[in-house]
Amino acid sequence: MEQNGGPAGAGATSNGSDAASSAGPENPGTGTTEPVAAARIAEIRGRIDEIDRTLIELWQERAELSREVGATRMASGGTRLVLSREQEILERFRSSLGADGTQLALLLLRAGRGPL
Known part of the structure; x- marks a missing residue:
């Protein structure tokens, strides 16, 4: 979806007409017929x-490190979660x-x- 709410490259204008029929062929996937703008996009x-x-x-690395912290903490007799740490992150x-x-x-x- 593009920011206009329609699918990428839909080509419909606000009055419902097809933009490609009045302004030339649209650059696929950019939502514009202007070559410089299409290249910049x-x-x-x-x-x-x-x-x-x-x-x-980074998401995957962070999740793995977090799981390792939890496993290390629990293996040493600690709790599964440290709520003060979660609050700090939030x-x-x-x-x-x-x-x-x-x-x-x-x-x-x-x-x-994991889920609580």
């Missing part, structure tokens, strides 16, 4: 894809990213420790 999306790959790798994400940060932190915590 492709360049930006390339960087977004790189960031996504990095985020996925607050860090909330203060930096707002309500969405809280949701992201909850997902990260769950990935590392």
Whole structure:
């Protein structure tokens, strides 16, 4: 889905007409018929894809490290969870990213420790 709410490359304008019929062929997947804009969109999306790959790798690494912390703590007689640590993480994400940060932190915590 693109930001306009429709599928990528849909080509429908706000009046319901097909943009490709009035403005020339649309560059596939960019939502624009303007070549310079289409090239810039492709360049930006390339960087977004790189960031996504990095985020996925970091997510997986973080989850593994978190599981290792939990296993080490429990093997030494400690508790499964340290709620003060989870609260610290939630607050860090909330203060930096707002309500969405809280949701992201909850997902990260769950990935590392599993559901409560």
